[in-house]
Amino acid sequence: xxxxxxxxxxxxxxxxxxxxxxxxxxxxxxxxxxxxxxxxxxxxxxxxxxxxxxxxxxxxxxxxxxxxxxxxxxxxxxxxxxxxxxxxxxxxxxxxxxxxxxxxxxxxxxxxxxxxxxxxxxxxxxxxxxxxxxxxxxxxxxxxxxxx
Amino acid sequence: xxxxxxxxxxxxxxxxxxxxxxxxxxxxxxxxxxxxxxxxxxxxxxxxxxxxxxxxxxxxxxxxxxxxxxxxxxxxxxxxxxxxxxxxxxxxxxxxxxxxxxxxxxxxxxxxxxxxxxxxxxxxxxxxxxxxxxxxxxxxxxxxxxxx
DNA sequence: GGTAATTCGGATATTATCATCCGAATACCG
DNA sequence: CGGTATTCGGATGATAATATCCGAATTACC
Numbered sequence: 001x002x003x004x005x006x007x008x009x010x011x012x013x014x015x016x017x018x019x020x021x022x023x024x025x026x027x028x029x030x031x032x033x034x035x036x037x038x039x040x041x042x043x044x045x046x047x048x049x050x051x052x053x054x055x056x057x058x059x060x061x062x063x064x065x066x067x068x069x070x071x072x073x074x075x076x077x078x079x080x081x082x083x084x085x086x087x088x089x090x091x092x093x094x095x096x097x098x099x100x101x102x103x104x105x106x107x108x109x110x111x112x113x114x115x116x117x118x119x120x121x122x123x124x125x126x127x128x129x130x131x132x133x134x135x136x137x138x139x140x141x142x143x144x145x146x147x148x
Numbered sequence: 149x150x151x152x153x154x155x156x157x158x159x160x161x162x163x164x165x166x167x168x169x170x171x172x173x174x175x176x177x178x179x180x181x182x183x184x185x186x187x188x189x190x191x192x193x194x195x196x197x198x199x200x201x202x203x204x205x206x207x208x209x210x211x212x213x214x215x216x217x218x219x220x221x222x223x224x225x226x227x228x229x230x231x232x233x234x235x236x237x238x239x240x241x242x243x244x245x246x247x248x249x250x251x252x253x254x255x256x257x258x259x260x261x262x263x264x265x266x267x268x269x270x271x272x273x274x275x276x277x278x279x280x281x282x283x284x285x286x287x288x289x290x291x292x293x294x295x296x
Numbered sequence: 297g298g299t300a301a302t303t304c305g306g307a308t309a310t311t312a313t314c315a316t317c318c319g320a321a322t323a324c325c326g
Numbered sequence: 327c328g329g330t331a332t333t334c335g336g337a338t339g340a341t342a343a344t345a346t347c348c349g350a351a352t353t354a355c356c
Contacts, residue, residue: 001240001257001260001261002240007240007241010240010241011241014241075240075256092149092150092155092158092223093155093158093159093162093276104276104277104279105271105276107281107282108223108267108271108282109149111263111267111282111286112149112263112264112267113149115259115260115263115264116260116263116264119256119259119260123253123256128241128252128253129252131252133255134255134256134259138259
C-alpha cells in the first residue's frame with residue numbers, strides 16, 4: 001500500500017515531530033533512533049527538503065526539521081514524492097480509460113483510490129502522534145475487518 | 149494498486165469468460181487477442197490453473213478454461229496468487245502491529261485494506277462483463293473523486 | 297583560518313518484479 | 327505409431343525499486 005521509501009519518510013517525519021520543532025536533527029541521528037538504513041534515509045530526507053516538507057540546514061550542527069506544524073502536514077504530503085497517489089490513467093484492466101471512455105472496472109478503480117486518498121489526506125502527523133481516530137465519515141466502511 | 153501480473157491475470161480471465169465456457173483456449177491465442185507478453189502470460193495462466201481458478205488441459209487442442217461460472221469468480225480470487233491482499237503484519241509505520249499492540253496508524257491501515265478488499269471481493273468476473281455497478285454499500289464513499 | 301560535522305548529488309551495488317528462452321512431458325490426429 | 331500442438335517447469339535475462347559508497351560543498355566552532 002505504501003512503498004518502503006514512503007514508510008521511511010513517514011517514520012522520519014513522525015520522529016521529527018516528536019522531537020518538537022526547535023533544533024535541527026541530523027540524518028544520522030534519525031536513522032540511528034529508528035534503525036533505518038542510514039544512507040538511504042539521508043536521500044529520503046533530502047528529497048523531503050526539496051519538496052518543502054522539511055527545512056534543511058547544511059554544515060556542522062545542521063540537519064532537518066519540520067517546515068510546518070504537525071497538524072498542518074498530511075500523510076499524503078509526506079508520501080506523495082515517493083509514489084503515485086492520484087489515480088493513474090491505466091485502469092484495473094490495463095489500457096487507458098477515462099470519464100468519456102470508461103472500462104467496465106473504472107468505477108471500482110475510482111472507488112478504491114478515492115478511499116485510499118481520503119485516508120491519507122485526512123490524516124495529519126499530529127493525528128498519528130496523538131492517536132486521533134479517523135473521522136467517522138471516512139471510516140464508516142471499515143469496521144470489523146481486522147482479523148487477518 | 150494491482151500488480152502488472154495481477155492485471156494480466158484479470159484480463160485473461162475476462163477474455164476466457166467472454167469466450168464462453170465451452171472449448172479450451174490456448175495461451176498463445178489469449179496473449180494474441182489481448183496483446184500481452186506471450187511467454188509471461190503462459191506462466192500466469194499456469195499459476196491460475198494450479199490455484200484452481202482455471203482448468204487446464206495439455207497436449208494438442210489443449211488450453212485453459214474457467215473452472216467456475218463467471219458469477220462465482222471474484223476479482224480477489226483471480227488476483228490473490230500474485231499479490232498480498234490481506235493486511236500484512238507490517239503497518240504503515242514499519243514495525244509489527246496487531247490488535248493487542250496497535251500502532252497509531254493501525255486503524256488507518258485497516259480501513260484502507262478493508263476498503264480495497266471489499267471492492268475486490270464484491271466484484272465478480274460477471275459483474276465486469278455485464279458492467280454491473282458497485283453495490284451502494286461499497287461505493288458510498290467514492291463519489292465525485294474522479295478527475296485526475 | 298583550520299577542523300569537524302553535516303547536507304548535497306552523482307555513481308554504483310543489491311534485490312524484487314517482470315519477462316524471455318528452451319527442453320521436456322502430454323495429448324490429439326492422421 | 328509418428329507428428330504436431332500444447333502445457334509444464336526450470337534457468338536465465340531485463341527493468342525498476344531499494345540501498346550503499348564516496349567526493350564535494352557548506353557551515354559551526356575553536
